[in-house]
Amino acid sequence: MAQKILIVEDESLVALDLKLILTKAGYRVCGIAASVKEALEIIEAENPDMVLLDIFLKGPLNGIDLAKTLTTKNIAFVYLSANFQESILEKAKSTQPYGFLVKPFREKELLIALDVAFYRHFNSLESKLRQEKALEEVFKKIVKEPGEWRQKLLSVATQLQPYVPFDFISMVAQNNGEFEMDGITFLRVGFDEYQSIGTKELLTISKVTPADFKKMQTATTISAKAELLDLDHLEKTRQKYPIKRLIADTFRLKSCFCFPLLLSNGEIAQFSFYSRKAETYTMDHVDLLNRLQRPLLAAFEAILGNEGLNVVTEAIPKALRENRGKNKPAAFEGIIGKSHQMLSVFDNIAIVAPLNTSVLILGESGTGKEAIAKSIHRLSPRRDNPLVTVNCASLPPTLIESELFGHEKGSFTGATEKRIGKFELADKGTIFLDEIGEMPAELQVKLLRVLQEQEIERIGGRAPIKINVRIIAATNRNLQKEVEEGRFRLDLYYRLYVFPILIPALRERGEDIGDLANHFMAVYSRKSGKNVNQLSPQVLAQLKSYHWPGNVRELEHLIERSVLLASGSEIKEVLMPMLNQKPQNQVAAEENVFKSIEENSRDHILAVLRKCNGRVSGPGGAAEILEVPPSTLHSKIKKLGIKKWTA
Template identity: 50%
Template sequence: MTKKILVVEDEFIVANNLQMILEEAGYTVIGVAVSAREAQEYIHQDKPDLVLLDIRIKGKLSGIDIARKLRADHIPFIYLSAYANQTILEEAKTTEPYGFLVKPVRAKDLLVALEIAWYLHQHSFESKLRREDLLQKSITEISNEGLEARQLLLKIAEAMQSYIPFDFIACGIRPLDTNHFTDTGYLRTGFDEYQFIGEKEWMTISGLNLAAISDIIENSDSDSYANIYNRGLTESTINNFLQKKLMDWLRMESYLAFPVALGYGLSVHYFFYSRHVDIYNKDHIALLNRLKTCLEEVANKTVYAETSSPARIRQPVTTKKKQGEVTDNKAFKGIIGNHHLLLSALDLAAQVAPYNTSVLILGESGTGKERVAQAIHLLSPRKNGPFIKVNCAAIPPTLIESELFGHEKGAFTGAIEKRKGKFELADGGTIFLDEIGELPPSMQVKLLRVLQEREIEYVGGSTIIKVNVRIVAATNRNLEKEIAERNFRLDLYYRLNVFPLTLPPLRERKSDIEALVLFFAHKFCDALNKPFNGIADSMMEKMYAYNWPGNIRELENVIEQSVVLNDGRSKLQLMRSFSLSTPESTERAAINTFEEVKHFQQQTEREYITSMLKKTKGRIRGAGGAAELLNIKPSTLESKMAKLNIKRQDFIDTPENL
């Protein structure tokens, strides 16, 4: 059966051209709407399979307003536009379109975009059903394991994490017992680490005794139906005084309540809390409704466990892993920290990894975009294929086409042999396009063709080569702003931005600084064969006060410098001449950028090593040699001398340099 297409476009020439292309390709055009009202009538009369939607149309309602309706009705759509400013782009992005075409539209681009949109729609729907089916089976299996209440909730938390995001999950019997606060839950402390919270823990967190908590319970109403609450947005509608207090105690910004009735006046309420505002939506409630039967089984067993053997649920559950590391999964090895902003980003990475969906990683320089890209590759079915990294900013514009797509012998001056490009080398695996925002406009067009058609052509060649590659791109630029300034193509942005995730800067997750400092300190002490004696308090104070414009990369360099200059007997500390800038202290000259920090560190390290070499009169190895004084291996010292360009004349007095 041919697919039915609705065209929403108020320019007659453009609409007519689109209709001709579609009908020649075998599609059925059910109508051309020039306003939101007409579009709604067509959708009501004959539901289309796919909609081509102009962002700007006549009337009060825009294409974005129509898109929200289409998204709610699960109808895929592709945006059409000649130009869009940053504000419109940001709003359009929230509707999650299946594609974007820039007018005037080429026939081939339109047909390819339609195929991709339909493929994404079908597979996203099918994969969603498969994932939900797996979740349902998982919850049923957990329910049948015969676990006590505390362990049962922990297993449910682990199963639900990638479907409904939360920083704290809890459940409890209703109506509430004013004599005992029986709600139990798990606070998320790492990627797959959870801390149990029960009555004793609530008293510690709140600073209240049982009588005070009982008073709060007595003045609280229970949530009688599934609902979503946001601090500052729907806070005035929260009648549940207890939930308000819990949000305050745990510093949460929103929560989702989902009650499951059990009969005899009893029910079990599930609660999902987040430190993000407006993170929960109707889709999450719809998912819980589809899982209601499974959750009722779990709830019945929770009630049985709590009423028949209250002592059992006080047994400890250990879920703690190695401090600092978010998970023992090899894919996330080396990603340090447990701040909720980092964990949210890693949740998204784990969620998208099994699919071929393009991913756009956003974040400042030094936030770890490459590590996350590699984790996505390692968690995907392509993990045994190649992972090819390309820094788009490091390749000269004249060579980037050859680097990406390859070239024939003699294609240009210096092409002395045929050479494969990065896309062909990545066949069967993943290509990581770092700093995609630096790509020249001429290459943006060619990259878009590759993304749409999955085929390349050598520079100087005429043979079409099919490639099976997953695209993961990254940038520290604001692409919406770049599009508004005509520096980045709108259609390429939407082709890459299928699944965006943002890594937080270090200044927004300062609670992870200690874990990062310890990780890098151990790393460099091991590499330089030096004992680790801890971190000086004064150093940690400065690390917390600093805003880290260079993020984790900058912190890593600061720790490496401290280890290099450490005598092996004292705690690590910053050099006296080194000042980390803070908003509060400007009396000393500040090193404000990552490049300045890097240059300063190299100069300091160079001077220190040179002074040791002068002291030993150039002797590197053996007793009393510079390597022994520095407490590092001679080979390591020689490597550093080469890296820092330390030559013999720098530390040996000769007639030439006297």
Template identity: 50%
Template structure:
């Protein structure tokens, strides 16, 4: 008998139909619930391994309210709903389900999604157990490194960040200790501003009485609390310190957990985030399960020698947590920036790199998806083995199978030699399937089998070849939309989408433009031998006021041209294209009649803009393909797919 499943659905006919389909497929259905309350009772009674969960239930209850309970109990769940309203989908997605089926759906889709979700859940549990073990081992080792208590404890933020993300971490210690409060504000990857004793209170303009009262409240927690969104805002109404901290660091959520030393004294870890819905029962569970290691670590650290006034001053001024300046640049292979959205991507890379999990990287063209894939491979145990990059958009339709899986001599006309395919080349390493959304459906079927079985036959052979390959895929398309419009297979989507990473467009991380521009100026000045020494603040402001539809790739090519144009010194002024200016909120209000464009329309506009600037020339030096950073064959494919009219001469 397969997995034990609970159906939470208020329409009896739909629920009963689901039960019949699941039972026929060999699953055990332990019950049907029509409301959250009824579901909780059945969960306690039958302890299901999985839940099929409708969103709108009886008594105005919602399936999204049951999700945190399921997460805390490590029960996997899939949403089934007839409502595809955007706000509903966003609320459901925030609870991190293993899938979402829109009614009516085919029996085949249900069973495929369940099969993939079960595998994904099992992988996640294994990954969680491995990560928790690593976390506890790191905590145990922290007390044994050299240095003062403050120096040792300053390594805790970087150690914790990928397990419990935060923008501000407060450690509230017993009041009888030399230092009873240490705070860490995140400023970059593994970079933190350290605050000791009442320094954080001074920055926020909080009086000693209010500060001490806030610390007492945190030390008197019953166990652990999660305060997201509205609950966090309510918390601010009754605590002036929390309100000042929220204002100073733009915080929107908090998770706080109390621990105890051997003598019974409490200490509390309080994690804050700018994301209002970040913290979940999973984070709380991790901290609770790690309580022994955390308490032991703190016990040893607090028994260290007292910290001198000089050490406290140095700790307060230090903006590092165990990393050297530029460490993120070397670790992440030239990914530059310190914006909150980019730091979230770096955390995800760090989290998934050491596992064998499949990764799906999404984002607009030019955001750096291939760079992220390279970093994941570099940081993985497979780093010494090949990283094979496949541009799916550039594969000729009649040669896709041969390119991916290879062929034998004489397999078809023109096959004069045996060819080793991309999967075989990547054996022991990683294969990066770029532009996976461009694969035709028949090729998707063949790819799916390889992902499932990790074996294939070369074209013209009946001998199976087993491979050990880690799969990373990328696309600038919205695959959920492609699935809905029958252009992408649902089963392949869920097979790839085990660990999704979204790369934000450059216009959503404007604070990184200056860092990127300076990095590109240095890179191309060195490459070209031009004595260009930098870029002015005024020029960077100009760059920030442009929309960058081509994202980082466009910025990089633009800076390269500026370095070539500038003979020496600092780039002071920049002549930007007139199209695609970055609209401010005021401009949006003033021009509210302007129609918004889809991402594909914006992409098409930008390709046309580049083609016109190149007089329609696609290939060769200075051609549109070079400027756009893609092979000419890929650009031809994009032009055809986007329906761009060739109204100018091209090569």
């Protein structure tokens, strides 16, 4: 059956042109709407598979307003617009579209965008169904397992963690109209580490008196509907939910998602998920728990039995009160961090690892993208098969196709024997394409075919070769900008962007610096045979105040050097980089010195090479910036005696 597409476009000529193209390509256009109101009527009657959606429409509502409705109905959509202002683009991106088309566009661009959008939507739906089915089975398994009921409730909550992320969770019930605070509450302190926080602990930490706390309890109610709360800005939460406000202030929480369960005995049990990140929760989380409501309720009631949630904190076993995460997967070894940013990364890895979905890892240089790729592979069903790593930036453009896809003997000058490419070596396993933003345009087309057809063709080969490879890609470039400037294919971008994982820069997770430094100190003490096991308070303060442009890699090298220079068991001094800082007498001296043309030329080339991370040729390379042929620049580098240009 032909897929149904709704066109929402207020320019009749553009809409009719779209209809002709789509009909010719085999799609069924189920309607054309010029406003959000018309579109909603057609959606109600036709339930389209895809919507082509102009952003600026007739009437008070625009395409972004309609996109929010489409998201709740799980209908895929692609934006159309002649004008992508940055502010509009940010709002449009927040609705998670399946593609963008800028007017005027060619027929081929439209059909490619639709192909990619249907591919992404299908994979998204398929993975959602698999995830929900898997969660349902896990809930049943938790119920049947032997163990204490409080531990089982924690197990249910932690299974939800990758899908509904939280830094603090409470599970409380309303008994005969009286609010019971002494439910089950946990603070997340690591990937699989949770600490119980009961009334006694909360009063101690918050310095609230029992009498004041009792008043808060009396004023707090359990809502009978799901709610998304912005704890950071909405003052009304202080009056309506004083207990939630107290929890938020005590543990620096900024957003909350409350989800009620109506028990068979008429009581209301409520899960309250809290996050340290503002605007964490969306209607997607509400929809997910609505779909899981029946298995979640069945598990909750089976676990709870006749116990109820009106238990006192002291009854919680010590083992449950403080779970120190002994079950952290070995796959995460070497990835250090307990900040909420890194915990989100761990959760994303846990979600995507069991699937065959392509993954795009984004982050600055030195943030540890390769370590994340290795973790995904080690946690996947492909773990017993190869993980092949390819650095796209380090391969010469003339050799990269042969490296990736292989070649037959005699297929070109110098091909003296048959070569098996990286993709064939990774068959039944995973290939990690690092710095994919550096891949030449002609290779991007062939990679797209690999993703679509799961087959490759050697240079000089006579027939395609079927392969079974999962692709994980990484880049420190802004791929969206690369697409806009024509250096990266839009269709490939969306094929890879099925499941993006953003690795935070080290300066954004300063609370992890101490743990990272201690980890590297232990590693390099062991390697060097020294017993260096402590950082002085002054050194730790220095590390936390630095902005770390080189991220985790820079910190690792600094600690390695400091361990080697340490004279005792404590690192008392570190040689911090003095970027852009020079002694005043040196600055004054330099101002009075005139350099030769050759010296100025050398300095200028060095500066450009550093900016390009040593890359000479290719897009964004030093030759392109200096507007000279790469061969000329190589000759100049040799003539000027430039041998090392990286910092």
